[in-house]
Amino acid sequence: MKFFVDTAEIDQIVELNDLGMVDGVTTNPSLIMKSGRDFIEVTKDISTIVSGPVSAEVVATDAGGMIEQGRRLANLAKNIAVKVPLTWAGLKACKTLTDEGFMVNVTLCFSANQALLAAKAGATFISPFIGRLDDINLDGMDLIEDIRAIYDNYEFDTQILAASIRNVNHILESARIGADVITAPPAVIKKMVDHPLTDKGLDAFLADWARTGQQILWQSSYRSRVSYTPGRIYSKR
Numbered sequence: 001m002k003f004f005v006d007t008a009e010i011d012q013i014v015e016l017n018d019l020g021m022v023d024g025v026t027t028n029p030s031l032i033m034k035s036g037r038d039f040i041e042v043t044k045d046i047s048t049i050v051s052g053p054v055s056a057e058v059v060a061t062d063a064g065g066m067i068e069q070g071r072r073l074a075n076l077a078k079n080i081a082v083k084v085p086l087t088w089a090g091l092k093a094c095k096t097l098t099d100e101g102f103m104v105n106v107t108l109c110f111s112a113n114q115a116l117l118a119a120k121a122g123a124t125f126i127s128p129f130i131g132r133l134d135d136i137n138l139d140g141m142d143l144i145e146d147i148r149a150i151y152d153n154y155e156f157d158t159q160i161l162a163a164s165i166r167n168v169n170h171i172l173e174s175a176r177i178g179a180d181v182i183t184a185p186p187a188v189i190k191k192m193v194d195h196p197l198t199d200k201g202l203d204a205f206l207a208d209w210a211r212t213g214q215q216i217l218w219q220s221s222y223r224s225r226v227s228y229t230p231g232r233i234y235s236k237r
């Protein structure tokens, strides 16, 4: 499963990218607004840091405008995926831009029928929004499941990019269902490591290690070796 980060904050992208956790980035006009940065500049910066797809969203609402903006955005860097909304104009732009060889992420998907249309229009990615469906008491994971089944039935190449992820369970469920990609805020990705038993176990191991009185030292041969004072553990008891 690929991990995209859903942010335009450079420091957060760099932090996770250095850990090998970033296969791509998604942005949207709200995230650009939050960053306080110039859209074009921040998009160029992100696409230099990350080698995978970087989604940049058009803001025109007619197909011609989307195509023109999409071409401009795609020309910023080789790894730009043009993001278009799931409207007829967006699907038309998707078809034209993918025919021209650009990556297209069709966003704001809330139904399996919409996802089917996006795949037929040649979308590289479809972005079903899990959290926003949950917000209106629908189950966002049902949508991911339906799209997975439909795309598999007909062997569509469009990648399912599970979006609007609000918690770690959304990531786990997306992985179980077989979404190709998740995009999540950095804070949610970071939370995936948390487990109280890990913390408890580590505390216990470190406390016992302190009782041994040992240290792990570097040798000149660059091999680590445990040094200890014989009898020390026993003399303490």
Ligand code: E4P
Pocket (backbone or CB within 6 Å): 006, 026, 027, 028, 107, 127, 129, 131, 132, 163, 164, 165, 183
């Ligand atoms: C990603 O492409 C979307 O823009 C994003 O995941 C939306 O998330 P939200 O519903 O939390 O704003």
